[in-house]
Amino acid sequence: MNQFKKIKNNFSGFLAGDRNRMMILFGIEGLLFQFVMSLSGVSGFGTNLYATNLGATDSQIGMVQLVANLTAVVLLLPAGIIGDRLKNSKTMPMLTLLFLGVMYFFYGTVPAMGEMRMIFFFIFVSLTAGVLAIYNAIWQAFFGDVTPIGDRNRVYAFRNRFVFLISTIAPILCGTILTAMPDSEAKLQVLRVFFYLCGALCLVNAFVLSRIKGGQRTPEMLKAIPKFTLREFSVVFKTLARDRRFLSYFVCIMFFYMGWHLDWSMWYIGQTQYVGMTEAQLSFFSASTAILQLVTMGIFVKLNEKKGVQFSFIFCVLSLVLCPVTMLISGVSPVALRPFVFIVVGTLICIPQSASNLCLVQMLLDVTPEKNRSLIVSLNMAFVTLSNGVMPFLGVKLYNALGADYRAFLFFNLIVLCLRSVALTIFIFRYRRLGVRQMQ
Secondary structure: OHHHHHHHHHHHHHHHOHHHHHHHHHHHHHHHHHHHHHHHOOOOHHHHHHHHHHOOOHHHHHHHHHHHHHHHHHHHHHHHHHHHOOOEOOHHHHHHHHHHHHHHHHHOOHHHHHHHHHHHHHHHHHHHHHHHHHHHHHHHHHHHHHOOHHHHHHHHHHHHHHHHHHHHHHHHHHHHHHHHOOOHHHHHHHHHHHHHHHHHHHHHHHHHHHOOOOOEOOHHHHHHOOOOOHHHHHHHHHHHHHOHHHHHHHHHHHHHHHHHHOOHHHHHHHHHHHOOOOHHHHHHHHHHHHHHHHHHHHHHHHHHHHHOHHHHHHHHHHHHHHHHHHHHHHHOOOHHHHHHHHHHHHHHHOHHHHHHHHHHHHHHHHHOOOOOHHHHHHHHHHHHHHHHHHHHHHHHHHHHHOOOOHHHHHHHHHHHHHHHHHHHHHHHHHHHHHHHHHHO
């Protein structure tokens, strides 16, 4: 009993500090958010499976990214503009979570729409997966407002540990149940339950976010923010166009994103049609990747502190260069061994991707001015989201133009390999140039 009281007192003392309390709350927020994201985000485990079991074609699979992300592009800027003018920067992400909570209940009801199910699927995937992208953008601005610069790496790394924990559990749980189902309609019933759960967790997460301190804006701060006009909007564009640090980062990162996004839909098509993976094998791959990323994240956190996020990000890009290599190796392996080869090789090469968000958020915040931060982050995210919508769709179109067969699958991955190799070269050069500047 005394031991229990000692543990309770130690935990209460740990939470008494604002920094530790913030870290714990961001960890819980990340866990709940990632459960939803890993199952029903644009690239979530359940999204493409939901579309497939609803009867989607390859072209419609490619359109999932397009429809959801175009919705996000349209709504990102208004969300950023409104977010900059609210009395508290956490109001907008909280409202977004409440909206998502309601929309997921509609999303889970799509299979009951009969012959209209694919139409309603695209409507509600845009209002769930698409709005998740908006939450991610306005969350970054909120995180920058409430977290001191010196604590960002520590708090974000702590949050990511929770993210990778749930990334392991959620896909295995869903994939194992789906594989046991006898037909598409039974699989859809399972997915519906998970999407209803996603809706409930979004509502809970809105409450968690409300408990994080900070984000308040004084009347003076709000008064200093100019009213939004097209002229003011053009001024923001012109200011960023003259900001060499931001512009250099933006051009480089957009080339990286376009090469990264090109195979997002083809990744799923390759896994299911050419590697021959079942739902359970897809979930095992997601889980094993998440486990290794969780175990090795500390290495990249220390690397960030010692060498900087620009250096760590090179390993993230290298990992993505090796993704099409994984597809090529698996594609030329004996048919029976392809799923095993893909899981082993793919899990190993995906390890550095644990540092991607850890680096990308800090790289963006480092070059983003404080004035109109939410709007600027939303602008950046709008371009990233546009790439995430258009490039996977173009990737499927390119695959179809190449013949939509085994040869086209191999040739497509060679093209992706070349594009990402160029991106790797750019970020190695960028790191070396920034290193020289800092020495001067």
